[in-house]
Amino acid sequence: MVTHINLKRCIGCQFCVQVCPRGCFEYDFEINKVKLVNPILCLKCRACELNCEGDAIRIEKPIFQNFFAQLI
Amino acid sequence: MGILETFKEGFSIAIAGIAFPGLNLNVTPGLYPIGHPTEDSPILVTSNYFVTYKRVVSSLEKQDVTAWLLVVNTEGVNVWCSAAGGNFTAEKILDQIDDTNLSEAVNHRQLILPQLSASGVNHLVLNKAKWEVKFGPVNINDLGEYLQNDLSKTTSMSQVEFNLRSRIENCVSHNVFISLILIPLILGIQILAQPLGFLLQPWAQWLLVNVIFLLLFIWAFGFLVGILYPITPFNSGFLKGVILSAILVPLCAILFFTSSLLDFILAIGTLFLYGIVISTDFDGFSPFWGTDFILKDYLLLTGAAVIIIIILIISPIIIGG
Structure with missing residues (x-):
């Protein structure tokens, strides 16, 4: 699964930064929006997606995915 | 916790949870005082798994925290697993707030939730019911420092570790x-x-x-x-x-x-x-x-x-x- 942020919808509430247990997000003070800095660490707990105030985060399953992506 | 205590704890969790699954591992959901809380005291929320409750209470007492502890009915499952499994939700918290008449015990509308409950709790639902939500630290042992720092978390407080x-x-x-x-x-x-x-x-x-x-x-x-x-x-x-x-x-x-x-x-x-x-x-x-x-x-x-x-x-x- 892959995490996407739609920056047009991000309102900078920073709830994703607050709830992510793996430090995947960082707040960019220049644009007042959130950046995905460590996507490989994401464990798909969906806490960010559920609590995003702008409904800007989507965790989606791609059609093709490398089976060993996280395993090695 | 010493090494012997660590062994004892791991062993008792396994015995209670695996060997005797019929045992009642739940704590009665409700509102529990930690120390001598007043109507200004913070409200902390947790699951009703007996190990979680035991650890939360003993950690808060060690840190000298005075608070209200709202124990939600998560069917005896720990915070993260119950959140992921749909047993720790905003609706469950609202039910518990109603059952315990929490609004009458305090003069504020702020809840401090365990961070790992965020995969099940949608804070927007609680906001609609006029409750402000703060997701606290991952580890309950950081809660005292979190309260002292005006509810702000350091990076390490918000990340899981496997020490x-x-x-x-x-x-x-x-x-x-x-x-x-x-x-x-x-x-x-x-x-x-x-x-x-x-x-x-x-x-x-x-x-x-x-x-x-x-x-x-x-x-x-x-x-x-x-x-x-x-x-x-x-x-x-x-x-x-x-x-x-x-x-x-x-x-x-x-x-x-x-x-x-x-x-x-x-x-x-x-x-x-x-x-x-x-x-x-x-x-x-x-x-x-x-x-x-x-x-x-x-x-x-x-x-x-x-x-x-x-x-x-x-x-x-x-x-x-």
Whole structure:
């Protein structure tokens, strides 16, 4: 699964930064929006997606995915 | 917590949760005072799993925190698992708030939730009911500092870790669980060995003769998996298990199982099988991996286990033992 942020919808509430247990997000003070800095660490707990105030985060399953992506 | 206490805790969790699942592991949901809270005191929210409740209360008392503790009915499941499983939700919190008349006990509308509840609790639902939500630190031991810092978290407070102490505690409860699996495996093989004697008899006999060795292996290997977890190559528990087994299993077989070629092969196969099962299953204790990661790892384990079991069954025929 892959995490996407739609920056047009991000309102900078920073709830994703607050709830992510793996430090995947960082707040960019220049644009007042959130950046995905460590996507490989994401464990798909969906806490960010559920609590995003702008409904800007989507965790989606791609059609093709490398089976060993996280395993090695 | 000392090392002995860590062992005791891991053991009691395993015994209570696995050996006696009928035991009541829930704490009665409700509003509990920590210290002597007033109407200004913060409201903390947690699950009603008995271990969570026990640890939260003892940690808060140690940190000298005065607060209201709202224990939500998560069906006796811990915070993170109940949130992921849909048992720790905003609606459940609202139900508990109503049941306990929380609004009358305090003069504010702010809830401090455990951060790991965020995968189940949508704060927008609580906002609609006029409750402000703060997701606190991952670890309850950081709560005192979090309160002192005006409810702001450092980076380390918001990230999960898998330190040596928690790995050892998990090893103890996991080893108890894996040791218990040994019994149905041995019994199952004995029962199947009756009609399929010519195929399974040698392995069934080997398991019975070496049951004590297997138990010792399970405990030693289980601890090694947990202790070496951060330094063993690969993320996958299955691949970690393959590496550790490839080193340790031949060593055990050369040292203890050289009476015949069949004895040697049965030892290699059985110990390797246990090695990869222990290591793959330990994935579940790590806070670093989600369900799709674990499913992939179990898929690899299943494939490897089938191959090993076939080898264990056909090797007596090939060797003629």
